[in-house]
Amino acid sequence: MLKTYIPSESELMDEARAALRRQARLASPRLRQFKRAAALHGVPVPPEFSGAPGRAGNLTYIGPRPDAFDKPRYGTPAYAIAVKVGWITAEEEKADRLAWEARRQRSLQTCHRYRLDDEPHAKGAPRETGGYVPQLSARLENDPNLTDGARRCARKIAELTYRQNREERSLDVTVTYLMKALDRSRRTVQRYLRMLEREGYIWAEVIASQFSRMCAGLVVHLCGPLFARHHRKGWPPKKTARKQANPGASKESHIQEKYFSLDHYKDKNHIFSVQHWFLKCSNGVFKAFMKTDPLGLMKTTPPLAA
Numbered sequence: 001m002l003k004t005y006i007p008s009e010s011e012l013m014d015e016a017r018a019a020l021r022r023q024a025r026l027a028s029p030r031l032r033q034f035k036r037a038a039a040l041h042g043v044p045v046p047p048e049f050s051g052a053p054g055r056a057g058n059l060t061y062i063g064p065r066p067d068a069f070d071k072p073r074y075g076t077p078a079y080a081i082a083v084k085v086g087w088i089t090a091e092e093e094k095a096d097r098l099a100w101e102a103r104r105q106r107s108l109q110t111c112h113r114y115r116l117d118d119e120p121h122a123k124g125a126p127r128e129t130g131g132y133v134p135q136l137s138a139r140l141e142n143d144p145n146l147t148d149g150a151r152r153c154a155r156k157i158a159e160l161t162y163r164q165n166r167e168e169r170s171l172d173v174t175v176t177y178l179m180k181a182l183d184r185s186r187r188t189v190q191r192y193l194r195m196l197e198r199e200g201y202i203w204a205e206v207i208a209s210q211f212s213r214m215c216a217g218l219v220v221h222l223c224g225p226l227f228a229r230h231h232r233k234g235w236p237p238k239k240t241a242r243k244q245a246n247p248g249a250s251k252e253s254h255i256q257e258k259y260f261s262l263d264h265y266k267d268k269n270h271i272f273s274v275q276h277w278f279l280k281c282s283n284g285v286f287k288a289f290m291k292t293d294p295l296g297l298m299k300t301t302p303p304l305a306a
Contacts, residue, residue: 065086065087069082069087071088071092074096074097074099074100075100079096131159131163132159133155133158133159133162134158134159134162134231134235135228135230135231136154136155136158136226136227136228137225137226137227137228137229139225140154140155140201140225140226143199145195145198145199146195146196146199147192147195149182149184149188149192150191150192150195150196152182153178153182153189153192153193153196154196154201154202154226156178156181156182157171157173157178157202157220157222158222158226160173161220161222162235166235166237166238167234167237169221169222169234169235170219170220170221170222171219171220171222172207172217172218172219173217173218173220174217174218175189175190175193175218193218193220197274199225200223200225201222201223201225201226202220202221202222202223202226203220203221203223204218204219204220204221204274205218205219205221205271205272205273205274206218206271206272206273206274206276206277207219207270207271208270208271208272208277209270210270215277219271
């Protein structure tokens with residue numbers, strides 16, 4: 001009894017792919033051009049030539065150099081193929097190689113130097129205000145849980161607090177002002193404040209607007225770990241010359257104040273902690289969760305505590 005060999009499906013697919021490759025090589029226009037050029041000049045066709053010049057093994061000649069030939073950059077595969085087929089002579093290849101080596105050595109020797117004709121800063125130098133940063137604790141600089149941007153934000157807050165309200169050590173400020181002062185985005189400034197509050201350097205309260213359901217600003221209180229040991233109890237008071245007040249003059253309003261203040265917004269019913277403000281803002285979402293998904297309240301993560 002004779003056994004009949006039946007090829008498997010994978011063997012049939014491999015044979016079909018091989019047949020398609022052979023057909024594609026025979027129909028390749030590059031192969032026809034190479035055969036024509038080889039027949040005219042008597043050069044035998046290499047058997048391993050498969051069409052594309054990048055896959056040619058013993059490729060020696062594919063025709064004369066075109067008139068509009070643009071020499072590729074040295075070190076690229078196109079340059080190597082052009083050298084192999086004779087479109088770039090040995091003298092040209094040697095000159096290009098020496099030029100490339102000289103350029104490489106020059107780059108290695110001068111890449112670490114700064115430009116002599118450095119362009120000026122686009123934003124210019126900052127304006128001189130006479131302000132300075134008070135003495136702060138070295139813990140702020142050594143804390144590994146803070147980023148450099150958070151440390152810079154803490155120094156800016158300390159500078160403004162020392163200038164405006166050094167007695168109470170609290171600062172009325174908005175995130176928009178800190179954005180402009182630090183040249184950072186809103187989300188980045190909020191991240192800085194969260195870092196400082198998490199590590200105990202500041203304590204922030206939210207001032208709600210009396211005319212809308214939005215935040216009017218922040219009250220940032222400076223905490224003990226931010227100060228140097230000899231300034232924990234308090235900063236030196238301001239030394240200002242007292243002027244004799246005019247008894248008939250009216251008291252300055254918040255519009256005429258020298259420094260920014262949110263006193264006209266401050267009310268014990270309109271100042272909230274960060275956690276309370278988070279719950280107040282997300283109250284509508286929680287109510288929607290309780291109607292549709294009673295466990296939705298448990299899935300929401302509250303903000304980090306100070």
